[in-house]
Amino acid sequence: MSAINSIDLVELTNNIKAWGVALGFQQVGISDIDLHQHEAHLQAWLDAGYHGDMAFMESHGMKRARPDELVPGTLRVISVRMNYLPPDASFAKHLNSPDIGYISRYALGRDYHKVLRKRLKQLGEKITNALSDTQYRPFVDSAPVLEHAIAEKAGIGWTGKHSLTLNKDAGSWFFLGELFINLPLPVDTPVEENCGTCTACLTICPTNAIVAPYKVDARRCISYLTIESDSDIPEALRPSMGNRIYGCDDCQLICPWNRFSDITTEEDFHPRQVLHGKSLNTLFSWSEETFLANTEGSPIRRIGYEKWQRNIAVALGNAPFNEMSIQLLTQRRGMVSDLVDRHIDWALAQQQAKASSETDATRQQKRLIRAIEKGLPRDA
Ligand code: SF4
Ligand code: SF4
Structure with missing residues:
Protein backbone atom coordinates (compact mmCIF):
# COMPACT_ATOMS: atom_id res chain seq x y z
CA MET A 1 0.00 0.00 0.00
CA SER A 2 1.43 3.43 -0.92
CA ALA A 3 1.86 6.10 1.74
CA ILE A 4 -0.99 8.10 0.12
CA ASN A 5 -3.48 5.24 0.64
CA SER A 6 -2.53 4.84 4.27
CA ILE A 7 -3.02 8.47 5.30
CA ASP A 8 -6.24 10.17 6.29
CA LEU A 9 -6.60 12.75 3.50
CA VAL A 10 -9.34 14.65 5.34
CA GLU A 11 -7.07 15.10 8.32
CA LEU A 12 -4.17 16.07 6.06
CA THR A 13 -6.37 18.67 4.31
CA ASN A 14 -7.36 20.17 7.66
CA ASN A 15 -3.68 20.33 8.58
CA ILE A 16 -2.76 21.94 5.24
CA LYS A 17 -5.35 24.67 5.86
CA ALA A 18 -4.10 25.26 9.39
CA TRP A 19 -0.46 25.36 8.23
CA GLY A 20 -1.40 27.80 5.45
CA VAL A 21 -3.07 30.16 7.92
CA ALA A 22 -0.06 29.89 10.27
CA LEU A 23 2.16 30.85 7.32
CA GLY A 24 0.19 34.07 6.87
CA PHE A 25 -2.41 33.15 4.22
CA GLN A 26 -5.89 34.40 5.05
CA GLN A 27 -7.57 31.53 3.21
CA VAL A 28 -6.60 28.16 1.77
CA GLY A 29 -8.88 26.17 -0.56
CA ILE A 30 -8.56 23.03 -2.66
CA SER A 31 -9.64 22.73 -6.29
CA ASP A 32 -9.74 19.79 -8.67
CA ILE A 33 -8.04 20.23 -12.04
CA ASP A 34 -11.10 20.14 -14.32
CA LEU A 35 -11.17 23.65 -15.82
CA HIS A 36 -12.58 22.62 -19.19
CA GLN A 37 -15.54 25.01 -18.85
CA HIS A 38 -13.07 27.92 -19.05
CA GLU A 39 -11.39 26.81 -22.27
CA ALA A 40 -13.94 28.34 -24.66
CA HIS A 41 -13.84 31.72 -22.84
CA LEU A 42 -10.03 31.67 -22.85
CA GLN A 43 -9.87 30.81 -26.57
CA ALA A 44 -12.42 33.53 -27.48
CA TRP A 45 -10.40 36.09 -25.45
CA LEU A 46 -7.19 35.12 -27.25
CA ASP A 47 -8.93 35.04 -30.67
CA ALA A 48 -10.18 38.60 -30.09
CA GLY A 49 -6.57 39.69 -29.50
CA TYR A 50 -7.45 41.05 -26.04
CA HIS A 51 -4.09 39.82 -24.70
CA GLY A 52 -2.25 42.44 -26.80
CA ASP A 53 1.52 41.87 -26.91
CA MET A 54 1.43 39.27 -24.14
CA ALA A 55 2.54 36.41 -26.39
CA PHE A 56 3.17 34.26 -23.30
CA MET A 57 -0.61 34.16 -22.79
CA GLU A 58 -0.93 32.35 -26.10
CA SER A 59 2.23 30.29 -26.06
CA HIS A 60 1.03 27.99 -23.28
CA GLY A 61 -2.12 27.17 -25.27
CA MET A 62 -4.75 25.18 -23.42
CA LYS A 63 -2.14 24.02 -20.88
CA ARG A 64 -3.41 27.01 -18.93
CA ALA A 65 -6.72 25.27 -18.40
CA ARG A 66 -5.15 21.82 -17.90
CA PRO A 67 -2.94 21.82 -14.79
CA ASP A 68 -1.89 18.17 -15.30
CA GLU A 69 -0.49 19.02 -18.75
CA LEU A 70 1.51 21.88 -17.24
CA VAL A 71 2.79 19.79 -14.31
CA PRO A 72 2.30 16.06 -15.02
CA GLY A 73 0.92 14.13 -12.06
CA THR A 74 -1.04 17.09 -10.65
CA LEU A 75 -4.33 16.00 -9.09
CA ARG A 76 -5.31 19.07 -7.08
CA VAL A 77 -4.46 22.75 -6.81
CA ILE A 78 -4.19 24.38 -3.39
CA SER A 79 -5.28 27.99 -3.85
CA VAL A 80 -4.28 30.62 -1.27
CA ARG A 81 -4.99 34.28 -0.76
CA MET A 82 -3.04 36.94 1.14
CA ASN A 83 -4.39 40.44 1.88
CA TYR A 84 -2.39 43.47 0.86
CA LEU A 85 -4.50 46.48 1.94
CA PRO A 86 -2.55 48.57 4.48
CA PRO A 87 -4.15 50.09 7.60
CA ASP A 88 -3.92 53.55 6.01
CA ALA A 89 -5.88 53.26 2.77
CA SER A 90 -5.53 56.98 1.92
CA PHE A 91 -3.70 56.18 -1.32
CA ALA A 92 -6.94 56.61 -3.32
CA LYS A 93 -6.91 60.37 -2.65
CA HIS A 94 -3.85 60.68 -4.91
CA LEU A 95 -6.11 60.05 -7.89
CA ASN A 96 -7.45 63.56 -7.28
CA SER A 97 -3.98 65.12 -7.21
CA PRO A 98 -2.95 65.24 -10.89
CA ASP A 99 0.62 66.27 -10.15
CA ILE A 100 1.22 63.23 -7.88
CA GLY A 101 2.12 59.84 -9.38
CA TYR A 102 -0.55 57.22 -8.68
CA ILE A 103 0.89 53.74 -8.19
CA SER A 104 -1.39 50.74 -7.94
CA ARG A 105 -1.82 49.73 -4.33
CA TYR A 106 -0.38 46.26 -4.67
CA ALA A 107 2.92 47.63 -6.00
CA LEU A 108 3.78 50.08 -3.21
CA GLY A 109 5.33 47.43 -0.96
CA ARG A 110 7.65 44.46 -1.39
CA ASP A 111 7.36 42.25 -4.47
CA TYR A 112 4.49 39.89 -3.66
CA HIS A 113 5.88 37.18 -5.96
CA LYS A 114 8.77 36.66 -3.56
CA VAL A 115 6.65 36.78 -0.41
CA LEU A 116 3.99 34.34 -1.62
CA ARG A 117 6.33 31.92 -3.40
CA LYS A 118 8.47 31.53 -0.28
CA ARG A 119 5.42 30.78 1.90
CA LEU A 120 3.96 28.37 -0.67
CA LYS A 121 7.25 26.51 -0.74
CA GLN A 122 7.19 26.29 3.05
CA LEU A 123 3.66 24.90 2.85
CA GLY A 124 4.82 22.32 0.27
CA GLU A 125 7.70 21.29 2.56
CA LYS A 126 5.33 20.80 5.49
CA ILE A 127 3.12 18.55 3.37
CA THR A 128 6.16 16.58 2.20
CA ASN A 129 7.26 16.13 5.81
CA ALA A 130 3.84 14.62 6.54
CA LEU A 131 3.80 12.50 3.39
CA SER A 132 7.08 11.85 1.61
CA ASP A 133 5.39 10.84 -1.70
CA THR A 134 4.19 14.42 -2.16
CA GLN A 135 5.24 16.38 -5.22
CA TYR A 136 4.36 20.06 -5.45
CA ARG A 137 5.08 23.14 -7.49
CA PRO A 138 4.26 26.71 -6.42
CA PHE A 139 2.95 29.40 -8.80
CA VAL A 140 2.36 33.10 -8.15
CA ASP A 141 0.76 35.29 -10.81
CA SER A 142 2.11 32.95 -13.42
CA ALA A 143 1.00 33.14 -17.05
CA PRO A 144 0.18 29.46 -17.55
CA VAL A 145 -2.13 29.29 -14.51
CA LEU A 146 -5.82 30.29 -14.58
CA GLU A 147 -5.63 31.59 -11.02
CA HIS A 148 -9.09 33.17 -10.85
CA ALA A 149 -10.85 30.07 -12.21
CA ILE A 150 -8.92 27.92 -9.73
CA ALA A 151 -9.69 30.28 -6.82
CA GLU A 152 -13.39 30.07 -7.70
CA LYS A 153 -13.36 26.27 -7.66
CA ALA A 154 -11.32 26.24 -4.44
CA GLY A 155 -13.96 28.32 -2.63
CA ILE A 156 -11.76 31.43 -2.33
CA GLY A 157 -14.12 33.75 -4.22
CA TRP A 158 -15.98 34.34 -7.47
CA THR A 159 -14.65 36.05 -10.57
CA GLY A 160 -16.13 39.55 -10.72
CA LYS A 161 -17.17 41.37 -13.87
CA HIS A 162 -13.75 43.08 -13.79
CA SER A 163 -12.20 39.56 -14.02
CA LEU A 164 -10.59 39.65 -10.56
CA THR A 165 -11.44 37.33 -7.65
CA LEU A 166 -13.92 38.69 -5.09
CA ASN A 167 -14.64 37.36 -1.63
CA LYS A 168 -17.81 38.26 0.29
CA ASP A 169 -15.91 38.87 3.53
CA ALA A 170 -12.69 40.30 2.12
CA GLY A 171 -13.37 42.15 -1.16
CA SER A 172 -10.59 41.87 -3.74
CA TRP A 173 -7.47 43.48 -2.25
CA PHE A 174 -5.53 40.23 -2.00
CA PHE A 175 -2.90 38.27 -3.88
CA LEU A 176 -3.49 34.73 -5.09
CA GLY A 177 -1.02 31.87 -5.21
CA GLU A 178 -1.27 28.19 -6.15
CA LEU A 179 0.41 24.97 -5.14
CA PHE A 180 0.00 22.20 -7.74
CA ILE A 181 0.05 18.89 -5.90
CA ASN A 182 -0.14 15.17 -6.69
CA LEU A 183 -2.46 14.23 -3.80
CA PRO A 184 -6.18 13.39 -4.23
CA LEU A 185 -7.22 15.75 -1.42
CA PRO A 186 -10.95 16.40 -0.79
CA VAL A 187 -11.99 19.53 -2.71
CA ASP A 188 -13.86 22.65 -1.57
CA THR A 189 -17.23 23.89 -2.79
CA PRO A 190 -17.00 26.47 -5.61
CA VAL A 191 -18.20 30.00 -4.85
CA GLU A 192 -21.35 31.34 -6.51
CA GLU A 193 -21.15 34.54 -8.55
CA ASN A 194 -22.31 37.54 -6.48
CA CYS A 195 -22.01 40.62 -8.70
CA GLY A 196 -25.76 40.59 -9.34
CA THR A 197 -26.93 43.57 -11.40
CA CYS A 198 -23.98 45.78 -10.43
CA THR A 199 -21.96 47.22 -13.32
CA ALA A 200 -19.97 49.85 -11.39
CA CYS A 201 -16.56 48.62 -12.57
CA LEU A 202 -17.59 48.69 -16.23
CA THR A 203 -18.83 52.27 -15.88
CA ILE A 204 -15.88 53.63 -13.90
CA CYS A 205 -13.08 52.14 -16.01
CA PRO A 206 -11.24 55.21 -17.38
CA THR A 207 -10.35 53.58 -20.70
CA ASN A 208 -13.46 51.40 -21.19
CA ALA A 209 -11.27 48.32 -20.99
CA ILE A 210 -14.03 46.11 -19.53
CA VAL A 211 -15.72 45.63 -22.88
CA ALA A 212 -18.38 43.31 -21.46
CA PRO A 213 -18.94 41.65 -18.08
CA TYR A 214 -16.00 39.30 -17.35
CA LYS A 215 -14.20 40.46 -20.52
CA VAL A 216 -11.23 42.82 -20.19
CA ASP A 217 -9.49 44.03 -23.33
CA ALA A 218 -5.96 44.19 -21.94
CA ARG A 219 -4.92 46.49 -24.79
CA ARG A 220 -7.08 49.23 -23.23
CA CYS A 221 -6.36 48.44 -19.57
CA ILE A 222 -4.02 50.88 -17.82
CA SER A 223 -2.40 48.04 -15.89
CA TYR A 224 -1.39 46.44 -19.19
CA LEU A 225 -0.41 49.74 -20.81
CA THR A 226 1.85 50.83 -17.95
CA ILE A 227 3.29 47.43 -16.93
CA GLU A 228 3.07 44.76 -19.62
CA SER A 229 3.24 46.72 -22.87
CA ASP A 230 6.71 47.53 -24.22
CA SER A 231 5.30 49.69 -27.02
CA ASP A 232 4.08 53.24 -27.42
CA ILE A 233 0.97 53.94 -25.37
CA PRO A 234 -1.80 54.72 -27.89
CA GLU A 235 -2.30 58.50 -27.99
CA ALA A 236 -6.08 58.14 -27.85
CA LEU A 237 -5.81 56.45 -24.43
CA ARG A 238 -3.18 58.73 -22.88
CA PRO A 239 -5.53 61.49 -21.64
CA SER A 240 -7.71 58.92 -19.83
CA MET A 241 -4.72 57.60 -17.91
CA GLY A 242 -4.49 60.75 -15.81
CA ASN A 243 -1.75 60.40 -13.20
CA ARG A 244 -1.73 56.56 -13.11
CA ILE A 245 1.93 55.72 -13.70
CA TYR A 246 1.98 52.07 -12.62
CA GLY A 247 -1.20 50.04 -12.81
CA CYS A 248 -4.73 51.14 -11.97
CA ASP A 249 -7.13 50.34 -9.14
CA ASP A 250 -10.31 52.09 -10.27
CA CYS A 251 -12.36 48.95 -10.83
CA GLN A 252 -11.46 47.74 -7.34
CA LEU A 253 -11.90 51.11 -5.67
CA ILE A 254 -15.48 51.37 -6.92
CA CYS A 255 -16.46 47.78 -6.15
CA PRO A 256 -19.03 47.66 -3.32
CA TRP A 257 -17.58 44.39 -2.00
CA ASN A 258 -14.38 46.22 -1.09
CA ARG A 259 -16.25 47.88 1.76
CA PHE A 260 -15.55 44.58 3.50
CA SER A 261 -11.84 44.46 2.74
CA ASP A 262 -9.51 43.12 5.35
CA ILE A 263 -6.31 44.93 6.33
CA THR A 264 -3.02 43.15 5.72
CA THR A 265 -0.94 41.84 8.59
CA GLU A 266 2.19 41.80 6.39
CA GLU A 267 4.54 44.71 6.95
CA ASP A 268 6.18 43.81 3.63
CA PHE A 269 3.09 45.15 1.85
CA HIS A 270 3.05 48.51 3.60
CA PRO A 271 3.80 51.41 1.22
CA ARG A 272 7.40 52.54 0.79
CA GLN A 273 7.64 56.22 1.57
CA VAL A 274 9.95 56.85 -1.38
CA LEU A 275 7.16 55.80 -3.80
CA HIS A 276 4.01 56.85 -2.00
CA GLY A 277 2.43 60.25 -2.74
CA LYS A 278 5.44 61.66 -4.59
S1 SF4 B 1 -7.45 48.24 -13.93
FE1 SF4 B 1 -8.22 50.27 -14.53
S2 SF4 B 1 -8.08 50.30 -16.75
FE2 SF4 B 1 -7.89 48.15 -16.12
S3 SF4 B 1 -9.97 47.35 -16.20
FE3 SF4 B 1 -9.67 48.08 -14.10
S4 SF4 B 1 -10.42 50.19 -14.14
FE4 SF4 B 1 -10.11 49.58 -16.25
S1 SF4 C 1 -17.98 46.59 -9.20
FE1 SF4 C 1 -19.89 45.43 -9.23
S2 SF4 C 1 -19.86 44.29 -11.17
FE2 SF4 C 1 -17.77 45.00 -10.78
S3 SF4 C 1 -16.80 43.31 -9.74
FE3 SF4 C 1 -17.61 44.64 -8.14
S4 SF4 C 1 -19.67 43.81 -7.68
FE4 SF4 C 1 -18.99 42.92 -9.62
Missing part, protein backbone atom coordinates in the same frame (compact mmCIF):
# COMPACT_ATOMS: atom_id res chain seq x y z
CA SER A 279 5.16 64.39 -7.20
CA LEU A 280 5.48 63.46 -10.87
CA ASN A 281 8.37 65.91 -11.16
CA THR A 282 10.26 64.15 -8.36
CA LEU A 283 9.65 60.68 -9.79
CA PHE A 284 10.53 61.77 -13.34
CA SER A 285 13.77 63.39 -12.24
CA TRP A 286 15.16 60.11 -10.82
CA SER A 287 18.24 58.85 -12.63
CA GLU A 288 18.32 55.18 -13.60
CA GLU A 289 20.54 54.48 -10.57
CA THR A 290 18.02 56.15 -8.25
CA PHE A 291 15.17 54.22 -9.88
CA LEU A 292 17.00 50.92 -9.33
CA ALA A 293 17.88 51.79 -5.73
CA ASN A 294 14.38 53.00 -4.82
CA THR A 295 12.60 50.03 -6.39
CA GLU A 296 14.88 47.27 -5.11
CA GLY A 297 12.68 44.33 -4.01
CA SER A 298 9.58 46.06 -5.43
CA PRO A 299 7.51 44.74 -8.37
CA ILE A 300 7.97 48.14 -10.06
CA ARG A 301 11.60 47.31 -10.81
CA ARG A 302 10.42 44.66 -13.27
CA ILE A 303 9.21 47.24 -15.81
CA GLY A 304 12.63 48.92 -16.02
CA TYR A 305 13.64 52.56 -16.22
CA GLU A 306 12.53 53.15 -19.82
CA LYS A 307 8.88 52.24 -19.23
CA TRP A 308 8.95 54.10 -15.89
CA GLN A 309 9.99 57.27 -17.74
CA ARG A 310 7.47 56.63 -20.55
CA ASN A 311 4.61 56.30 -18.08
CA ILE A 312 5.53 59.40 -16.08
CA ALA A 313 5.94 61.43 -19.28
CA VAL A 314 2.31 60.63 -20.15
CA ALA A 315 1.16 61.65 -16.66
CA LEU A 316 3.14 64.91 -16.94
CA GLY A 317 1.34 65.59 -20.21
CA ASN A 318 -1.95 65.12 -18.35
CA ALA A 319 -0.92 67.23 -15.35
CA PRO A 320 -1.75 70.93 -14.98
CA PHE A 321 0.64 73.44 -16.56
CA ASN A 322 3.93 73.48 -14.67
CA GLU A 323 7.11 75.23 -15.80
CA MET A 324 9.32 72.82 -13.87
CA SER A 325 7.68 69.86 -15.68
CA ILE A 326 8.42 71.47 -19.06
CA GLN A 327 12.01 72.02 -17.99
CA LEU A 328 12.43 68.41 -16.80
CA LEU A 329 10.82 66.96 -19.92
CA THR A 330 13.02 69.09 -22.17
CA GLN A 331 16.19 68.16 -20.28
CA ARG A 332 15.39 64.43 -20.42
CA ARG A 333 14.82 64.44 -24.19
CA GLY A 334 17.45 62.34 -26.02
CA MET A 335 18.73 60.79 -22.78
CA VAL A 336 16.81 57.51 -22.47
CA SER A 337 15.38 56.15 -25.73
CA ASP A 338 13.31 56.99 -28.81
CA LEU A 339 10.29 55.47 -27.09
CA VAL A 340 10.62 57.86 -24.16
CA ASP A 341 11.31 60.79 -26.49
CA ARG A 342 8.05 60.18 -28.39
CA HIS A 343 6.12 60.34 -25.08
CA ILE A 344 8.09 63.38 -23.96
CA ASP A 345 7.18 65.17 -27.21
CA TRP A 346 3.53 64.39 -26.63
CA ALA A 347 3.75 65.59 -23.02
CA LEU A 348 5.49 68.81 -24.04
CA ALA A 349 2.78 69.48 -26.63
CA GLN A 350 0.10 69.01 -23.93
CA GLN A 351 1.96 71.25 -21.50
CA GLN A 352 2.54 73.93 -24.13
CA ALA A 353 -1.15 73.89 -25.09
CA LYS A 354 -1.97 74.44 -21.42
CA ALA A 355 0.69 77.17 -21.25
CA SER A 356 -1.06 79.07 -24.08
CA SER A 357 -4.47 78.74 -22.49
CA GLU A 358 -2.88 79.76 -19.20
CA THR A 359 -1.45 82.83 -20.94
CA ASP A 360 -4.87 83.63 -22.46
CA ALA A 361 -6.51 83.31 -19.07
CA THR A 362 -3.81 85.47 -17.45
CA ARG A 363 -4.22 88.10 -20.17
CA GLN A 364 -7.98 88.11 -19.70
CA GLN A 365 -7.54 88.40 -15.96
CA LYS A 366 -5.20 91.40 -16.35
CA ARG A 367 -7.67 93.09 -18.74
CA LEU A 368 -10.42 92.54 -16.20
CA ILE A 369 -8.36 94.07 -13.36
CA ARG A 370 -7.46 97.08 -15.57
CA ALA A 371 -11.08 97.56 -16.52
CA ILE A 372 -12.22 97.42 -12.91
CA GLU A 373 -9.50 99.89 -11.90
CA LYS A 374 -10.48 102.33 -14.63
CA GLY A 375 -14.19 101.79 -14.24
CA LEU A 376 -14.35 100.65 -17.88
CA PRO A 377 -16.74 98.04 -19.28
CA ARG A 378 -15.31 94.56 -18.57
CA ASP A 379 -14.78 93.62 -22.22
CA ALA A 380 -12.74 96.75 -22.98
